[in-house]
Amino acid sequence: MDMPMSSAVPDWLTPVAWTYITMSLVCVAFIASDIYLLRRRHLSVATELVWITSALYLGPLAIAAYLRHGRADLTTAANAADSTGEAESTAVAVLPGGGASAVAHLIAVPLVVAVGWTIAGLAMWPMMLLIAVLAVVMLAIYERVASSGQFAGRRRGISIGAAVAAAFITVAAFDVGMVGWMLLLHFNDLMPPVDEGTFWFLMQMGVIVGLSTGYPAVQWLLRRHRTVVVPERAGSTGT
Template sequence: MLTTISWIALGIGIISSIIIMIDVVRHPQMMTIMNVVWPINGWFFGPFAIWSYFKWGRLKAKDYDGEDNRGRGAKVFMSTSHCSSGCTLGDAAGVPIVMLTGFTLLGTTLFAHYVVQFTLAYIFGILFQFYAIYPMNKKAGVMQNLKNAIKADTLSLIMFEIGMFGWMAIVHFGLFAQPPKPTEATYWFMMQIAMILGFLTSYPANWFLVKKGIKEAM
């Protein structure tokens, strides 16, 4: 039953990503990196990502000439989506690395996943933030914009990983007698849930960063 549910959830996520991707190609975002962010969100948020994209994301398309009526909550949601997508990409990329290398830490693959995935999630997350702010402030130069990206996204990245890693620990030590493997659909369904929880733990951090002026609301 869980395997069937997992395949259904993964299928919905992939279809949601494709739907968003098709529309993004037809209506590119003003901020180029968001053309990548929205389809990635589709993978773990599914239909909710489609709804949020057409409600808020389309307002930032290059060919949209209407009023931007988003409130702060929606803008912080987009900032969190931007952060989460970079983390998601890094976390997903880390899975096959651990699996193919057989890397373990302290006798378990879970801690190996923590190290590899956090490292890649941090790199991708900062790069996503960099490519959000650099086009708007090229005069500051690459290094200054990179420093600004690190300052703006480090806290939210850490909070995302806390939510995600917490769920991974529950899955690894509590939910299954034998944790699912990356070759199984159940593993990736658990990862989808982990991404959603990471988003939820990252949202308050993004709200704080935006409120303090450390990070720009998208």
């Protein structure tokens, strides 16, 4: 990421960034181990990946969300899912978009830097573009896969067009926050180089900001009975 000669990023942010990044990786390992080593499998691999990738940006908060919504006793999961309120359902349903964005950052940022791709002299613009495209593709695949089979109680998944439309709407709303955050950092000389931990920490915070702007879109899609699949609890048979 292009950066001016003088940066306004405070020195104290570096240890904070590395602490949070380390905690996030530990949380990723915890959720992955709980699912695959302790065999608390979900009915959809796509949903398992949503819970794992949620820790990439939520850190310890992902553990709390996973224990409450992702891992439930097999005998009580269905009843617990029925009692989940609208706000909680939407909060969980927005996680796939966050995971798609987090993974898209891990792919797009190094790729753009490696090829030296710039628009108007800045690497930030192609990064934003590629992240958005990758996020739409991954989220559409998730919607397509997670809406089919035993998980959603359907004989077949939703159409590709419906999955892409839902993914596009979600990512567009998500990017209001994410892109706004990146622009705010850039124009205030707060965007560190991509090889510094502070950059990735600030991108984690950007994904969380994106969750807040993506929330209303996901809520609208759920209310309109459009395609946004809520990650199921372990052992549940529907959303």
